[in-house]
Amino acid sequence: MLKHGLDPADRRRPDRLSDRELADRHQAMQGFLTVAGPQLDQLYNLVGLSGCNVLLTDAHGIVLDQRVSDGDAQQFRDWGLWQGADWSEAAQGTNGIGTCLAEGRALTIHRDEHFHTRNTAMSCMDAPIWGPDGRLLAALDVSSARADQTERYNRLISAQVASTARAIEAVFFRSSFPGARIVVASDDPSEQAMLLAVDRDDLAIGATRAARRALGLEREGAIRPRPAADLLGRQDDLHGFDRGERAAVIRALARAEGNVSQAARALGIGRATLYRRMARLGIGDEPARLSHD
Incomplete structure (x- = not known):
């Protein structure tokens, strides 16, 4: 040349x-x-x-x-x-x-x-x-x-x-993101490099180049943390603190393996209070997933 x-x-x-x-x-x-x-x-x-x-x-x-x-x-x-x-x-x-x-x-x-x-x-x-x-x-x-x-x-x-x-x-x-949850940012299973790193607050804190391009994120360097649900186009009727509260309740129930009493104790509230919040937040009482001991 x-x-x-x-x-x-x-x-x-x-x-x-x-x-x-x-x-x-x-x-x-x-x-x-x-x-x-x-x-x-x-x-x-x-x-x-x-x-x-x-x-x-x-x-x-x-x-x-x-x-x-x-x-x-x-x-x-x-x-x-x-x-x-x-x-x-x-x-x-x-x-x-x-x-x-x-x-x-x-x-x-x-x-x-x-x-x-x-x-x-x-x-x-x-x-x-x-x-x-x-x-x-x-x-x-x-x-x-x-x-x-x-x-x-x-x-x-x-x-x-x-x-x-x-x-x-x-x-x-x-x-590179050992403490994060890795989410595939595509419905196409062949897109193995279109990934998001999501922290415990459900904020996207990292993205591969393919995901950056597809989602309109910063081309290079660190990305500005954004709610993963917003990037992935998940729609619901909850906004602001309600959305965060719903995520917190779901995480508590998952950690308690569906035991409502145990999840309520982890959240520092009574079981009746947790049931009311679950109803308001649209978290269904599914017998296969929840227990009441």
Whole structure:
């Protein structure tokens, strides 16, 4: 790419961080790498036998983790598809990792679509991973150098890469809000990355990038806490304190496993008072759920 001053005929391997620099990057993203590891293992179990290299980078295109067979390792090491290597677009021109990060979308760079001629034997399928703050966090890459790799096979791998990237994003989001309830903000079960983190007061305090976009929340950074019911479009006839009181009563009944007397004691009121409030708030006396001991 001219704007980066790169020569497509350059045969040098990608620059690689020193061991100390790579260790520092690992340390900075240790929590993310820990939760992503099992997902990398699952992806590698699906594609590894076909000669693929599974790589996970940071947002700057530095390879932080990978899965590759012993038989294929030397070939990928010779190409520089290895931990510590810089595969940003600024360093390597058009390539799966760098272009995925530059454009923020899933894509495939097949053989001679690569900028450097030395990379044209590879096919690379990539998907971005977004952090809990809505910012680009990483790229997931599967690279293959099989001569018989077809575009149809690439599409199958690409779909699996995108699915795994969403799974990593969802797992990391959940681990980032350990004290919150995680709510899927979509009726579509395939939208595993459209999540809200809801606190004990039923306020949404976190949202994945997909949820931010769908619900019109802040694009990046912390979100302003909002009632989860408002964001999810739940309508009822209660407003203000009545809505909060209803939520408090329902929580007390749930913790008491439906025992009204126990829930009343937890709330510091009499059982008769609790019954009156339940009637006013529209909380039905369902025999299968409530007891009166």
